Amino acid sequence: MYKFLPSALINLSYICASLVGAALLILAHGLYRRLHLAYLWSALLLVLGAVFSLLKGVDVEEALICLLAAALLYWTKGAFHRQHPLIAPTVTPVWLLLVSMVLICCVWLGFFAHQNANDSQIPWRAFVLNTDGPQFLRASLAAAMMIAGFAVLRVFSRKT
Numbered sequence: 001m002y003k004f005l006p007s008a009l010i011n012l013s014y015i016c017a018s019l020v021g022a023a024l025l026i027l028a029h030g031l032y033r034r035l036h037l038a039y040l041w042s043a044l045l046l047v048l049g050a051v052f053s054l055l056k057g058v059d060v061e062e063a064l065i066c067l068l069a070a071a072l073l074y075w076t077k078g079a080f081h082r083q084h085p086l087i088a089p090t091v092t093p094v095w096l097l098l099v100s101m102v103l104i105c106c107v108w109l110g111f112f113a114h115q116n117a118n119d120s121q122i123p124w125r126a127f128v129l130n131t132d133g134p135q136f137l138r139a140s141l142a143a144a145m146m147i148a149g150f151a152v153l154r155v156f157s158r159k160t
Helices: 007-032 036-055 060-075 093-113 135-156
Strands: none
Touching (some): 036 060, 093 135
């Protein structure tokens, strides 16, 4: 893949795919509440996730899973009829804690999967500056920042 696309685009696609996953975690609550806006954003993000999966390394299986999920979502589009804002009072601190726990588990799984990789000698604090660092750390940082930003937005959007 590095022969056909610049490495910056491939690295960016890893980060964007991670952001898509974090956004889908956040939108899951809106899908549970059958919000139309959550449906639209989720469908768009699933298609973008497929594109990023292909860009980051021609991961056809991952792209097909994203497209299958988008097709299943499209098939059930009639169920998403509620017109409410995405950031609603029903997003509880417990739900935000559970989303954070999912992210922590993903980071742990990334460390577990990459413990024997060649880049395991690079200190974890230097991964952003070093382009040879593990891509999963950059992607995890981006996802964590997105979820933290959502949590801060959620806290400050409460009506007191």
